[in-house]
Amino acid sequence: MEYEFHWNIVFDKLPQLLSGAFVTLHVSVLSMLIGIAIAVLLAIAKMSDSRLISLPATVWVEIARNTPALFQIYMAYFGLGAFGIHLSPYAAVLSALVFVNAGYLTETFRGGFLSIPKTQYSASKSLGMSSIQVYRYIILPQMFRRIYHPMTNQFVWSILMSSLGILVGMNELSGETQRLQSLSFRTLEFFIVAAVMYFLITKFVLFSASLVSQRLFRGDI
Amino acid sequence: MIQIQNVHKSFGSLEVLKGVTMDVNKGEVVSVIGGSGSGKSTLLYCINAIEDIQQGRIIVDEIDVHAKGTNQDRLRQKLGMVFQQWNSFPHLTVLENASLAPRIVLKLSKKEAVERAKKELNHVGLGDKFDEYPTRMSGGQQQRLAIARALAMKPDYMLFDEVTSALDPELVGEVLDTLRMLRDDGMTMICVTHEIAFAREVSDKVAFFHQGVIEEIGPPEQVIVNPQKEATQKFLSKVLH
Ligand SMILES: Nc1ncnc2c1ncn2[C@@H]1O[C@H](COP(=O)(O)OP(=O)(O)O)[C@@H](O)[C@H]1O
Numbered sequence: 338m339e340y341e342f343h344w345n346i347v348f349d350k351l352p353q354l355l356s357g358a359f360v361t362l363h364v365s366v367l368s369m370l371i372g373i374a375i376a377v378l379l380a381i382a383k384m385s386d387s388r389l390i391s392l393p394a395t396v397w398v399e400i401a402r403n404t405p406a407l408f409q410i411y412m413a414y415f416g417l418g419a420f421g422i423h424l425s426p427y428a429a430v431l432s433a434l435v436f437v438n439a440g441y442l443t444e445t446f447r448g449g450f451l452s453i454p455k456t457q458y459s460a461s462k463s464l465g466m467s468s469i470q471v472y473r474y475i476i477l478p479q480m481f482r483r484i485y486h487p488m489t490n491q492f493v494w495s496i497l498m499s500s501l502g503i504l505v506g507m508n509e510l511s512g513e514t515q516r517l518q519s520l521s522f523r524t525l526e527f528f529i530v531a532a533v534m535y536f537l538i539t540k541f542v543l544f545s546a547s548l549v550s551q552r553l554f555r556g557d558i
Numbered sequence: 559m560i561q562i563q564n565v566h567k568s569f570g571s572l573e574v575l576k577g578v579t580m581d582v583n584k585g586e587v588v589s590v591i592g593g594s595g596s597g598k599s600t601l602l603y604c605i606n607a608i609e610d611i612q613q614g615r616i617i618v619d620e621i622d623v624h625a626k627g628t629n630q631d632r633l634r635q636k637l638g639m640v641f642q643q644w645n646s647f648p649h650l651t652v653l654e655n656a657s658l659a660p661r662i663v664l665k666l667s668k669k670e671a672v673e674r675a676k677k678e679l680n681h682v683g684l685g686d687k688f689d690e691y692p693t694r695m696s697g698g699q700q701q702r703l704a705i706a707r708a709l710a711m712k713p714d715y716m717l718f719d720e721v722t723s724a725l726d727p728e729l730v731g732e733v734l735d736t737l738r739m740l741r742d743d744g745m746t747m748i749c750v751t752h753e754i755a756f757a758r759e760v761s762d763k764v765a766f767f768h769q770g771v772i773e774e775i776g777p778p779e780q781v782i783v784n785p786q787k788e789a790t791q792k793f794l795s796k797v798l799h
């Protein structure tokens with residue numbers, strides 16, 4: 338017997354799916370913003386001559402890049418729970434995403450920093466700028482341009498990885514889909530619609546990112 | 559006045575400056591010539607505190623450049639520097655390149671900073687390039703931008719490190735003309751250069767750098783036309799022929 342599609346029930350639940358999609362977008366945006374901030378610091382730490390400063394950054398990056406995302410979410414949710422730190426599903430997924438994003442972006446940023454000629458730094462210094470001003474006005478703006486594309490890729494990856502929230506009962510798009518299909522048994526319909534929504538979210542993010550880059554980045558590098 | 563007193567500078571075990579002494583008075587143009595690797599760039603970097611020193615002192619208007627309490631960021635406001643590579647800020651327009659430091663370092667209002675930048679850019683002949691991005695300009699134009707960018711800080715001294723040696727030959731003239739103009743404006747300048755004819759024409763003093771010390775210093779009529787030391791004679795006969 339062939340599977341009979343029934344779409345009506347899915348469309349009835351569209352508001353719930355959309356609210357799940359919103360949580361997905363929300364957690365990924367937040368994980369990127371926090372991840373970027375931490376990665377800038379880790380990249381600077383990793384370039385330090387002092388091992389005391391560079392080692393923790395290296396350890397972070399190695400663990401984040403060489404262990405499965407699933408494991409990291411479990412660690413944040415169940416692992417920390419064993420130590421009496423009880424995170425909500427949302428907080429657990431957010432922490433895991435931040436951890437991984439920071440790890441990957443650290444390497445991206447480090448490459449970006451190293452690709453900017455040292456002479457940009459001396460030239461800025463010779464104009465009387467403080468080190469913080471040199472980073473703020475000269476180094477970081479150029480670096481962000483160079484790593485903008487890898488950064489948007491990481492963003493897309495975060496959106497897709499947040500679907501692992503399903504495993505800890507988070508109410509993001511996959512979790513919502515799981516809950517709704519189990520009530521109605523229209524498994525295929527719900528997951529097809531969810532897949533389309535993921536596709537639209539990532540396309541939306543990539544499109545916005547390219548709009549932002551056109552506004553932000555004039556001139557050539 | 560810039561006083562350089564018995565300055566020693568090493569990179570690891572390599573001693574690059576081995577006791578350099580020289581005075582530069584207000585309004586003077588001093589050219590520094592010498593073989594490549596003799597420490598000319600290093601001396602300029604030491605003067606504006608981009609590099610530290612191991613021995614001796616450099617004093618700029620009574621301020622000891624490398625003393626503990628010296629605010630080096632502040633000191634650098636007195637000292638404009640232009641490098642061999644022009645180092646334009648590629649993400650900023652020409653006008654932003656020249657107005658950024660006056661705005662964020664001198665804390666001028668945006669309007670004042672822009673006015674100042676425009677004045678200097680006009681001065682070096684870039685009055686029609688305000689909204690251009692530097693990477694679309696020639697090396698000569700970018701080098702003139704670097705000069706205007708430094709001048710917009712209204713420095714008391716300008717340090718030039720072989721500012722024409724990375725340029726195509728046909729672009730050298732426009733940059734040298736800009737330096738001549740600064741000299742006529744009365745700017746105090748130290749020019750590291752291997753344009754010997756130019757050094758002879760514009761300098762009050764010429765210093766010949768050799769093996770980490772100033773081998774010979776004096777007016778161009780002496781050092782370039784009638785050098786007293788054998789090393790100077792050798793160097794000049796090599797670069798002039
Ligand atoms: N940052 C540095 N680290 C190590 N060695 C350096 C550094 N900068 C310059 N040197 C060395 O110092 C010597 C003098 O360099 P430099 O001042 O650039 O000479 P010049 O400008 O006269 O050609 C050279 O041997 C060069 O290799």
Ligand SMILES: [Mg+2]
Pocket residue numbers: 598599600719720
């Ligand atoms: Mg040099």
